[in-house]
Amino acid sequence: MRCYCVLHHGQALEMVEKPMPEPQGTEVLLKVRAAGVCHTDLHLWEGHYDLGGGKKLTLAERGIKPPLTLSHEIVGEVVSAGPDAHSAGGVKTGNVALLHPWIGCGECPACQRGEENICIKPQALGVVRPGGFAEYVIVPHPRYLVDIEGLEPAQAAPLACAGVTTYSALKKLGDRIHTDPVVIIGAGGLGLMAIEVLKALGGKGAIVVDLDPIKRKAALNAGALEVVDARATDAAQQIQQATGGGARAVLDLVGATPTVGLAIASAARGGHIVICGLMGGDLSLALPIIPMRPLTLQGSYVGTLKELEELVSLVKQSGMKAIPVNTRPLSEANTALQDLHHGKVVGRTVLIP
Ligand SMILES: [Zn+2]
Ligand SMILES: [Zn+2]
Incomplete structure (x- = not known):
């Protein structure tokens, strides 16, 4: 063979x-x-x-x-x-x-x-x-x-x-997918799949972040509520505005230093961030923000x-x-x-x- x-x-x-x-x-x-x-x-x-x-x-x-x-x-x-x-x-x-x-x-x-x-x-x-x-x-x-x-x-x-990775990650976000939009970072195969799975689960909707205008357009075609250019200097503010004061649910399908940074910067108090992407890099984080804001940072693997x-x-x-x-x-x-x-x-x- x-x-x-x-x-x-x-x-x-x-x-x-x-x-x-x-x-x-x-x-x-x-x-x-x-x-x-x-x-x-x-x-x-x-x-x-x-x-x-x-x-x-x-x-x-x-x-x-x-x-x-x-x-x-x-x-x-x-x-x-x-x-x-x-x-x-x-x-x-x-x-x-x-x-x-x-x-x-x-x-x-x-x-x-x-x-x-x-x-x-x-x-x-x-x-x-x-x-x-x-x-x-x-x-x-x-x-x-x-x-x-x-x-x-x-x-x-x-x-x-792509399917089970996004399904498992969305499940980790719990009931908030029904009450709050999910910020999805990365509009490749996983991002488009996440939009569809979120709809099938009866979610409130997706705000999708990507660098590439072609991929942002594909996200809008798939039914994203809004899209944000990841390279915009005010990307975090745009996400806060689109989510009505800060993201309570974030799915980072890229998992790179700038995307996790953006997820943390745009998260609301009590925000839950699930990271599935393996693009790589590292993170330097002031620890008091985890309890004070308080944030949940969670990994999810397939x-x-x-x-x-x-x-x-x-x-x-x-x-x-x-x-x-x-x-x-x-x-x-x-x-x-x-x-x-x-x-x-x-x-x-x-x-x-
Ligand atoms: Zn794979
Ligand atoms: Zn085993």
């Missing part, structure tokens, strides 16, 4: 011919029908995260080394399964499913709580295990297959990362299997609109990744083998 792999960090993805994997035990083999291209794929391709002040967290330090087959936003069609998969439940050849990629070790306390996404020995598809930039993919157990009957594979694929299942049912029930998706053939994996790297993608690119 063909895979498009990172053989050396920072260099073009290469086409590699691999033998077809044979599913063992409870494993399921799927033919990839759609594979989304995410910002995390860029970090995996580059090989590091920016910790600010010139410091970097390399993937090698986290035990992740090439060759890597990227993409964790995968829809696949069941081809075959190991001898123990059928008794483990619900695998049928020909079934098309969205894969929950945020797989853990299954044994640590986090996995036991169902929070495999924060496992200390993660096994995520497209990060640690081979992902969807390939003709076929293996999942370790049928429980990671989420039924998407009635949804298009290319439109369902982004739910596995989502759980339960949250992905909840999101998929929400999409089916609400008829939630898909974000703009442009499909490309799998053979264009490298160009698609480079276009995302250069900020040229509105919505999501999804590769079709």
Whole structure:
């Protein structure tokens, strides 16, 4: 089978011919029908995260080394399964499913709580295990297959990362999404997804911040109440005005020094800021403002299997609109990744083998 792999960090993805994997035990083999291209794929391709002040967290330090087959936003069609998969439940050849990629070790306390996404020995598809930039993919157990009957594979694929990341983060903001607008920083694939999920959850609406006028326009088209240019010198004042006195709920999907700074500067007393973006940098913060204002700063990392299942049912029930998706053939994996790297993608690119 063909895979498009990172053989050396920072260099073009290469086409590699691999033998077809044979599913063992409870494993399921799927033919990839759609594979989304995410910002995390860029970090995996580059090989590091920016910790600010010139410091970097390399993937090698986290035990992740090439060759890597990227993409964790995968829809696949069941081809075959190991001898123990059928008794483990619900695998049928020909079934098309969205894969929950945020797989853990299954044994640590986090996995036991169902929070495999924060496992200390993660096994995520497209990060640690081979992902969807390939003709076929293996999942370790049928429980990671989420039924998407009635949804298009290319439109369902982004739910596995962009979708569940924004869903999990919005849930952390609690009831205030119904009473206050949510300030969403970053109008890339995640930002547009957050606008749709917020609408499906019956939220009050989104005020969207981005540097790029094309992405701000896409946010308005998706139904944002207002947009703010992140580079405006008075961006914090504009957000305070748009929220009627300061943001009570902020979703930072960029996670860079200036965006977190803007979130804190524009937050109201009692404001809740959830950071999901991994753009990087660091933060110097006068500590008394956390108790005195008082602010909640919270991180959120992708989502759980339960949250992905909840999101998929929400999409089916609400008829939630898909974000703009442009499909490309799998053979264009490298160009698609480079276009995302250069900020040229509105919505999501999804590769079709
Ligand atoms: Zn675990
Ligand atoms: Zn992702």
